[in-house]
Amino acid sequence: MAKKIKRPNSSLPKPTNDLLFGTNNKDEINPIILLINSELVIQDINLSGARKLFHKNRQDLIGLSFIELLKEQKINYRPLLNIFNSNYHEIKTLKLVISQKTYFVTITAVPVQHPAYFAITMTAINETYKELKTYINEIINNLPGAVYWKDKDGHYMGCNKFVAKMAGYDSPEQMIGKTDYDLCWNAFADEWRLLDQKVIEDDSTIVREEKAQLSNGQIITELTFKTPLKNEHGEIIGIIGTSLDITERKEMEAALHQSQIALKAANLAKTEFIANMSHDIRTPLTGVVGMSKLLEDKVQDSSQKQYAQWLGESGAQLLNMLNVILDTVSADNVNETDLHEEPFDLNQVILDILQLERPSTLTKGINLKTHVDKSIPPCLISDHTKIHRILLNLLGNAIKFTQTGQIEIDVKLVKKRKTHVLLHFSVSDTGIGIPYDLQNKVFDKFFRVTPSYKGVYTGHGLGLHIAQSYAHLLGGKIKLTSEPGSGTIFYFDLSLKIADNVHDGVPSKANERLDKMKILMPSVKSVHASEITRNLPRLLLVEDNHIALLTLENIASQAGWLFRSAINGETALILAKTESFDLIITDLGLPGMSGIDFTKQLRTFENGLHKKPTPIIGLTAHAEFKIKIECLQSGMNATFTKPMNPETLEKIKLTYLSSINTASIKPEPTVKDTSKKLGTDLPDSEEELFKLEDFPLLDTYGALFNMGNNEVLLNNVLKCMTEQEIPNDSAELENAYRSNDWETIEKLAHRMKGGLLYCGTTKLVYACQYLERYRKAGHIKLLEPLYHQLCMVIEETKDEISKWLKQR
DSSP states (O other), X not given: OOOBOOOOOTTSOOOOHHHHHSSSOGGGOSSEEEEEOTTOBEEEEOHHHIIIIISSOHHHHTTSBHHHHHHHTTOOOHHHHHHHTOSBOOXXXXXXEETTEEEEEEEEEEEOSSTTOEEEEEEETHHHHHHHHHHHHHHHHTSSSEXXXXXXXXXXXXEOHHHXXXXXXXXXXXXTXXXXXXXXXXXXXXXXXXXXXXXXXXXXXXXXXXEEEOTTSOEEEEEEEEEEEEOTTSOEEEEEEEEEEOHHHHHHHHHHHXXXXXXXXXXXXXXXXXXXXXXXXXXXXXXXXXXXXXHHXXXXXXXXXXXXXXXXXXXXXXXXXXXXXXXXXXXXXXXXXXOOOEEEOHHHHHHHXXXXXXXXXXXXXXXXXEEXXXXXXXXXXXXXXXXXXXXXXXXHXXXXXXXXXXXXXXXXXXXXXXXXXXXXXXXXXXXOOOOGGGTTTTTSTTOOSSOGXXXXXXXXXXXXXXXXXXXXXXXXXXXXXXXXXXXXXXXXXXXXXXXXXXXXXXXXXXXXXXXXXXXXXXXXXXXXXHHHGGGSOEEEEEOSSHXXXXXXXXXXXXXXXEEXXXXXXXXXXXXXXXXXXXXXXXXXXXXXXXXXXXXXXXXXXXXXXXXXXXXXXXXXXXXXXXXXXXXXXXXOSEEEESOOOHHHHHHHHHHHOHHHHHHTTSOOOOOOOGGGSSSTTSOSSSGGGGOOTTSOSOOHHHHHHHTTTOHHHHHHHHHHIIIIIHHHHHHHHHHHHHTTOHHHHHHHHHHHHHHHTTTTOHHHHHHXXXXXXXXXXXXXXXXXXXXXXXHHHHHHHHHHHHHHHHHO
């Protein structure tokens, strides 16, 4: 607390000079020291103070009023009066204006020996500022980078030693007054001058990397900050800049970039080597698998037949392992450029997965359930191929490790915004579960919960790794919860775009594939060319490998196809232009003209003549997903991974040539004016829509043919139909009918038909098809009776299946 000062009595004796100054050399003291009484009359003053404050001799000032003297000098004395009028000892820093000069002084009231007097000490702190300036200069000079300031005309007002050394000078003072044009970095002066002017004009700070030249000719890279330099009134008087030499950092970044390029090139070379090696391995291996199948069919000796079967199975296992490894190599090298976003229907993706895996679940007696949130928009935008692969791998993994119980695919809407939705995907099972200590390893490449030598579960430990790689690429991360012995749940979240136009959102290629999906005709049998040659499909096979071509020719021959063969793209193009084919199967890696180039040229030829495009299927020994997009863009309808087998060929035939297939088992129909028909996949007249008596309710022969004569599988499929599929579908149809929602009824009929194709329920297939295609063609008059016909056939089919199951 400040010490209180008592007012002195003016009648008391004046203290001696020695009391005030203590020595006789008071005139050499720098501070201004005054001895005053209570009336503020000067009793004494040192010589330095007399000259500095009043420009007079000391003797002339003694006895004068201190305040009056301040008035004469036009000095603002009011700050001093505040101290004199105070009852306390105070120390203040004040600003005094003397002769238009500004001084900062500290004012101290000090009691002297005699209480009637006190001294005023006024110490100019200009000397303190000098010390502060020295400190600041030392700090600036020892900074690791360049510090400098210029006036508005570009003249250096000051800098640190770092800048002077860069310019080749010994001290910063040598830089003052110079411009960048006068210094060793004058080659950059124009650019820097423009930058300085922008800082001043915009009153802004600029940060950038720039080049500079040193006095020794070396070019360096600097990270520079420039900001306006302002005076005490806030007026811009120039710029202040700091620069840090980042040359070494930039060189390290460049070296790192080169290393990354080299690493990327090495990875690319590795990937290409593996892909090419796989092609060279799989092409002859395809021949081994194909020829072993032919050998198994032709030999009569049972042991030789067994050897051929083992050879084929071993080759197929080796092919499968090679395919999975190649998929992993490809998945590890994908990045954002490998994303192919397009509109898609999530429900269709789920349906495709179910159609692939339902036979496996039926065989094991596992209940496969799905739930897709109905509030999810019907059309989304993303790389649906990778979403399909993620879910397929997770589902396949669940089926592998589940022996009883159920598996469920669940998709929930977490959040919906104007342009995006956040979806939560999960695949849960009631399988064996995963031990706690292994749960953090299941996504590692080649990791298996059960080692391969135990032979309990098949696989290579790559499915989950691939799924996680794709999830990361799409912006998600697969996680899991698992209870050993109870089951596992794999789940992940994805943010997907919403298609702007729902009607235009479904990809055109997807629509084409849906339109080309045909029903499986009852009791399909192989027909030889000698029987109904003109109705058999004509096939063009394009393959440069002799064994692979021979295998394809034998498969086509056994299926009852007519075919022509070509060993290169050039010959194939001539045949395709001069002859008529119903289907073309081509290898991609042909010598000379590739399969993709062949497709492009044929599509150009067909477009020029306005010809209906011939379906083209691509065969490749490479990982399919890497080239699928390129093949589809060239005009191919689909791609398959080698080897081709009879089952795959039959699927292709059913998808693209069902009308030809029908002709091969029925008399050739009378040619009619197709323009008067009701529409695609519909009979010629309305009356025929209701003539389904000729179609069997249950064709078990056709169903067994479709299922590879697996009677157990057929039994499980039909049981599942009566207990789950038909009741669920009937309930959904009824709800849609009550709501007069014919669009949903059409979709349900289409969905039902997709699952019924392989079950031999031919009459129900046609009932679904006629309702679906009738509405798709734009008709409405007969929708009601077609719906009731479908409901009736559903009940008839259910009863027929129940009878057949009871007989088993």
